[in-house]
Amino acid sequence: MSDLLTRRTRLLGPNVPTFYDTPVHIVKGEGVWLWDADGRKYLDCYNNVPHVGHCHPKVVDAIARQATTLNTHTRYLHEGILDYAERLTAKFSHDLSQMIMVCTGSEANDIALRIAQAVTGKTGFIATDNTYHGNTTAVSQLSTRRPPIGGYPDHIRLVPAPDTVRPVGGTHDGQADAFAENVAHAIRELEVAGHGFAGLMLCPTFANEGFPALSPGFLDPTVKVIRQAGGLILCDEVQPGFGRIGTHWWGHEWLGFAPDVVTLGKPMANGHPCAALITRPDLMKTFRDAFGYFNTFGGNPVSCAAALATLDVVEEEDLITKARNVGEYALERLHSISHPLKAEARGLGLFFGLEFVNDDGTPATDFTARVVEAMRENDVLLNRIGRHMNTLKMRPPMPFSKDNADLAMDILDHVLATTPYD
Amino acid sequence: MSDLLTRRTRLLGPNVPTFYDTPVHIVKGEGVWLWDADGRKYLDCYNNVPHVGHCHPKVVDAIARQATTLNTHTRYLHEGILDYAERLTAKFSHDLSQMIMVCTGSEANDIALRIAQAVTGKTGFIATDNTYHGNTTAVSQLSTRRPPIGGYPDHIRLVPAPDTVRPVGGTHDGQADAFAENVAHAIRELEVAGHGFAGLMLCPTFANEGFPALSPGFLDPTVKVIRQAGGLILCDEVQPGFGRIGTHWWGHEWLGFAPDVVTLGKPMANGHPCAALITRPDLMKTFRDAFGYFNTFGGNPVSCAAALATLDVVEEEDLITKARNVGEYALERLHSISHPLKAEARGLGLFFGLEFVNDDGTPATDFTARVVEAMRENDVLLNRIGRHMNTLKMRPPMPFSKDNADLAMDILDHVLATTPYD
Numbered sequence: 098m099s100d101l102l103t104r105r106t107r108l109l110g111p112n113v114p115t116f117y118d119t120p121v122h123i124v125k126g127e128g129v130w131l132w133d134a135d136g137r138k139y140l141d142c143y144n145n146v147p148h149v150g151h152c153h154p155k156v157v158d159a160i161a162r163q164a165t166t167l168n169t170h171t172r173y174l175h176e177g178i179l180d181y182a183e184r185l186t187a188k189f190s191h192d193l194s195q196m197i198m199v200c201t202g203s204e205a206n207d208i209a210l211r212i213a214q215a216v217t218g219k220t221g222f223i224a225t226d227n228t229y230h231g232n233t234t235a236v237s238q239l240s241t242r243r244p245p246i247g248g249y250p251d252h253i254r255l256v257p258a259p260d261t262v263r264p265v266g267g268t269h270d271g272q273a274d275a276f277a278e279n280v281a282h283a284i285r286e287l288e289v290a291g292h293g294f295a296g297l298m299l300c301p302t303f304a305n306e307g308f309p310a311l312s313p314g315f316l317d318p319t320v321k322v323i324r325q326a327g328g329l330i331l332c333d334e335v336q337p338g339f340g341r342i343g344t345h346w347w348g349h350e351w352l353g354f355a356p357d358v359v360t361l362g363k364p365m366a367n368g369h370p371c372a373a374l375i376t377r378p379d380l381m382k383t384f385r386d387a388f389g390y391f392n393t394f395g396g397n398p399v400s401c402a403a404a405l406a407t408l409d410v411v412e413e414e415d416l417i418t419k420a421r422n423v424g425e426y427a428l429e430r431l432h433s434i435s436h437p438l439k440a441e442a443r444g445l446g447l448f449f450g451l452e453f454v455n456d457d458g459t460p461a462t463d464f465t466a467r468v469v470e471a472m473r474e475n476d477v478l479l480n481r482i483g484r485h486m487n488t489l490k491m492r493p494p495m496p497f498s499k500d501n502a503d504l505a506m507d508i509l510d511h512v513l514a515t516t517p518y519d
Numbered sequence: 520m521s522d523l524l525t526r527r528t529r530l531l532g533p534n535v536p537t538f539y540d541t542p543v544h545i546v547k548g549e550g551v552w553l554w555d556a557d558g559r560k561y562l563d564c565y566n567n568v569p570h571v572g573h574c575h576p577k578v579v580d581a582i583a584r585q586a587t588t589l590n591t592h593t594r595y596l597h598e599g600i601l602d603y604a605e606r607l608t609a610k611f612s613h614d615l616s617q618m619i620m621v622c623t624g625s626e627a628n629d630i631a632l633r634i635a636q637a638v639t640g641k642t643g644f645i646a647t648d649n650t651y652h653g654n655t656t657a658v659s660q661l662s663t664r665r666p667p668i669g670g671y672p673d674h675i676r677l678v679p680a681p682d683t684v685r686p687v688g689g690t691h692d693g694q695a696d697a698f699a700e701n702v703a704h705a706i707r708e709l710e711v712a713g714h715g716f717a718g719l720m721l722c723p724t725f726a727n728e729g730f731p732a733l734s735p736g737f738l739d740p741t742v743k744v745i746r747q748a749g750g751l752i753l754c755d756e757v758q759p760g761f762g763r764i765g766t767h768w769w770g771h772e773w774l775g776f777a778p779d780v781v782t783l784g785k786p787m788a789n790g791h792p793c794a795a796l797i798t799r800p801d802l803m804k805t806f807r808d809a810f811g812y813f814n815t816f817g818g819n820p821v822s823c824a825a826a827l828a829t830l831d832v833v834e835e836e837d838l839i840t841k842a843r844n845v846g847e848y849a850l851e852r853l854h855s856i857s858h859p860l861k862a863e864a865r866g867l868g869l870f871f872g873l874e875f876v877n878d879d880g881t882p883a884t885d886f887t888a889r890v891v892e893a894m895r896e897n898d899v900l901l902n903r904i905g906r907h908m909n910t911l912k913m914r915p916p917m918p919f920s921k922d923n924a925d926l927a928m929d930i931l932d933h934v935l936a937t938t939p940y941d
Binding site: 168 | 520523524526527529530531532533534535536537538542543544545546547548553566568569573574576578579582583586587588589590591592593594595596597598600601604605608616617618619621622623624625626629632633636637642654655656657659664665667668669784785789790791792793800803804806807808809810811812813814815816817819821822
């Protein structure tokens with residue numbers, strides 16, 4: 098372990114992030130399970146990238162079969178990307194019917210910004226003040242975890258993220274309007290500064306923001322403001338997408354709005370580097386006329402085979418229904434937890450948040466960190482999110498079962514009962 | 520075919536680039552060979568992505584084996600990325616000893632720009648006026664094939680690309696100094712404009728610029744100028760790297776200079792979406808202190824297995840020596856070609872250029888285009904490059920043999936003898 102950390106610092110440099118005080122050394126995965134080098138078995142309650150389960154044989158077979166046959170690029174014709182685009186776009190409404198395939202969610206969001214720029218002729222973007230949409234130069238300017246190199250640029254405005262414990266505008270009922278007012282204010286600022294308003298980028302479940310409990314319709318006042326200003330809605334479905342939320346394929350369908358651009362990433366091909374952008378033909382044409390985009394690896398036959406197999410498994414194993422049912426069951430157990438610092442339990446399908454607040458109303462950040470470490474010591478992998486990192490984040494692979502949920506919740510009960518909180 | 524093109528436009532939108540007047544529909548690859556849907560077999564003289572040959576069984580096996588075992592991310596410890604980093608960085612000198620793994624050359628170059636920005640505190644970059652380094656918002660600003668959306672920004676300066684037929688400064692002997700003078704002038708402009716000079720990004724073989732015939736030492740006067748100004752040299756090895764040029768692992772070793780940052784892409788994992796950046800520990804530390812970079816798919820165990828297997832095959836099959844020997848042989852045959860429009864044949868290992876100029880000295884762009892199409896009709900896939908797209912580009916997979924070279928050159932002889940040129 099210490100040898101691995103030493104080699105890592107020597108070969109990769111300092112500050113390369115790991116999870117946990119003592120990082121885990123994982124060597125094997127299967128379904129919802131991970132094993133470390135000592136043979137210790139962990140229940141994976143965190144990873145959404147292995148969407149249909151770690152090392153799902155159908156996805157592995159699809160990758161191996163296509164890699165044995167052909168792996169080129171989209172400058173030659175190939176049915177793989179077309180078959181996948183047909184299947185994927187059929188899952189969307191709102192005329193979201195055309196696709197660009199890339200390799201990472203960051204690349205997809207980087208294009209999304211340029212589509213908005215090409216379509217509106219403006220350069221100003223809005224995001225929330227506690228978000229992450231990716232790591233390219235352009236996209237990192239919308240992120241608040243760490244300032245982008247060169248500092249925050251003037252053409253980006255960040256509005257307060259929604260929150261259920263400390264709602265924007267002070268009240269839960271007024272939060273949707275308060276959020277929209279802040280967006281309207283940011284738009285005016287961008288217009289006054291001469292940038293104009295190109296678009297708002299958001300995750301429809303505000304996952305990095307802390308995954309606040311919101312209701313469908315929350316974004317309606319904001320959508321109205323954006324439409325009036327002529328900007329685009331860029332919807333980052335990297336976390337909620339592909340049925341994670343149990344009731345719908347996409348977060349925006351659950352929240353109930355029509356995005357102009359949707360971006361997809363992590364879970365798309367069960368871990369194979371693959372991401373995509375979906376938009377309307379009119380917007381795609383404007384972008385494609387303005388910029389000759391080509392991505393060497395994007396949409397290659399192996400990536401398409403991996404993505405198609407992942408989509409097949411979601412459907413064949415009815416994983417969205419399963420996510421809803423298991424999710425409802427696990428959320429009931431979260432709701433039933435009694436703990437002095439528990440502020441709120443929330444969930445959508447197989448995405449859960451459990452927020453802790455101290456007696457004096459301050460976020461219980463340290464306690465939440467201790468719970469994450471204790472869960473890992475009890476062989477359950479999860480993590481935490483939110484502005485104050487005081488919300489447990491559980492987002493297991495989709496085959497997560499009722500038994501898996503019981504195991505995770507039993508251990509959580511034990512950890513909460515034994516972790517000191519004052 | 521027409522059905523595929525119709526589906527493609529419907530699902531991917533307009534202006535999605537393809538090769539050839541009638542695009543090829545490739546369904547199978549093996550070694551240096553590609554097959555289309557009608558069973559027609561093509562000699563691949565173009566693709567560098569399948570570096571050790573299409574569908575090399577050792578790389579396919581490595582991908583399949585690792586995908587069956589585990590595919591996660593670098594927030595958990597894993598030996599795969601460390602084993603690969605150790606093997607890869609051992610191929611570099613100049614204290615280039617630390618690595619970031621990403622998914623595309625564009626992502627690597629996007630980071631390279633930020634390293635220069637973090638290290639120098641400046642924002643001005645220089646590239647040549649006929650290049651391509653990738654497709655992110657930031658990197659596309661350095662490319663000249665099509666203006667970036669929003670127009671060319673003021674902090675990017677483009678200097679005339681070297682050229683053997685029409686050298687910078689007018690003479691071949693004076694070209695190295697003239698190139699350096701233009702870089703010095705651009706640095707002064709960036710300083711006067713208040714951006715300052717962060718770095719120069721270049722491909723050490725100027726591949727997209729037309730792959731001009733240059734000699735080792737060409738960059739020496741430019742390096743001196745850059746060092747005096749305090750900027751970084753960002754070396755894009757996506758095309759020359761991994762032994763393509765036959766005499767060295769990297770283009771900068773051949774040209775004879777010490778870059779601060781090296782980026783790698785296309786051939787790195789034989790088609791699996793994988794790319795990397797290599798730099799010195801001091802520069803890595805500055806970047807890692809300034810920005811919390813993490814890439815979900817970058818450096819995952821499967822990508823590392825694919826990259827390691829590709830490196831293994833390069834060594835086990837002695838492909839660099841082979842590239843030098845076959846390259847020398849093929850270049851002799853190119854030199855022996857007699858054609859009224861032939862201006863220059865050039866080559867380094869398995870990268871070749873054959874430039875055509877009309878009687879009146881203008882670039883023979885149309886003729887070169889017809890040659891590319893005629894080669895494809897004769898079952899040889901290649902393409903063209905350069906400012907005027909009047910240079911045939913041949914860059915086959917590394918297992919390309921003397922027999923393959925003879926076949927390609929025999930067909931080229933035939934095509935040149937039968938393609939009208941006036």
